[in-house]
Amino acid sequence: MNIYILISLTAVTIASFSQVILKKSSGKKYGSKIREYLNPMVITGYGLMFVSLVFSMIAFSGLEFTNVPLLESVGYIIIMVLGYLFFKEKITLRKLAGMAIILSGIFVYYQ
Amino acid sequence: MGRFYGTIAFMQENKLVKPPKQKARLKDVFILQAVFILFSMSHIAIKITSEALHAFDSIFEAIFSVRFIIPFAAALFILAVYALIWQQVIKRFDLSIAYANKATTLLWSIVWGFFIFNEEINPAKIIGALIVCVGVIIMNSEAVA
Numbered sequence: 001m002n003i004y005i006l007i008s009l010t011a012v013t014i015a016s017f018s019q020v021i022l023k024k025s026s027g028k029k030y031g032s033k034i035r036e037y038l039n040p041m042v043i044t045g046y047g048l049m050f051v052s053l054v055f056s057m058i059a060f061s062g063l064e065f066t067n068v069p070l071l072e073s074v075g076y077i078i079i080m081v082l083g084y085l086f087f088k089e090k091i092t093l094r095k096l097a098g099m100a101i102i103l104s105g106i107f108v109y110y111q
Numbered sequence: 112m113g114r115f116y117g118t119i120a121f122m123q124e125n126k127l128v129k130p131p132k133q134k135a136r137l138k139d140v141f142i143l144q145a146v147f148i149l150f151s152m153s154h155i156a157i158k159i160t161s162e163a164l165h166a167f168d169s170i171f172e173a174i175f176s177v178r179f180i181i182p183f184a185a186a187l188f189i190l191a192v193y194a195l196i197w198q199q200v201i202k203r204f205d206l207s208i209a210y211a212n213k214a215t216t217l218l219w220s221i222v223w224g225f226f227i228f229n230e231e232i233n234p235a236k237i238i239g240a241l242i243v244c245v246g247v248i249i250m251n252s253e254a255v256a
Contacts, residue, residue, distance in 0.1 A: 020206065022197070023201050023206045025198070026198055026201045026202045027202065037194075046194065073214075075210070076207075076210065079206055079207055080207040083205055083206040083207040089207055091207075094250075095253055097249055098211065098246045098248075098249035098250035098253070099211065099250070101242060101243075101246030101249060102214045102243050102247060104242060104246075105214070105217075105241070105242030105243030105246055106214065106239065107239070108235055108239035108242055109236050109238075109239025110239070111235055111239075
């Protein structure tokens, strides 16, 4: 496999995990509004997003421009799986249908 | 009737019955969409920033120019506001549904590209973006229904 594709997929995976951490944090009760944002989980979440951005930039340097958004759409699938694993979010038929239509739309867009 | 609901509320509070899962309202879907319109605007600012970088002979000269600093600050500001709203909005949605809404940024990128950067629109892009919107509506119907 092309190393840049691997880097791009790593970036997407890191970004997906950062969303899980943000969602985890949003489900907690905090003493104040500021604490809702300035807490270790949110800071880690956005920190990871920054790391993912750096990986994406490296991937951009070796891939054709249009390939990167296509690879990033893998994130929708990863997040659906992580939602199931971490938050017991149901993977319903309707969600799968919506996801399939979204992904096909993205392919048409970038073709 | 009031007493009946009062009893249910009492049971829910005391965890005698499971509270119903909080459903998102249509209003929440609009907020979710608004947050991604905002997010797509950060791309406008980033594009202007990168154009400014190319407009100068040296990077050093570029990053201290007004042409760079203003859109760069705008991008940071937009992303900060986006992050603030996102943290609130994901409370009310499944993460998979909330995140899938990001796909509509494709549609907004066509709109901004056309009106701000005079980019050409091709039919494949429009059709693709519309298909994506249909998929997002189906996903959201799961959250609101």
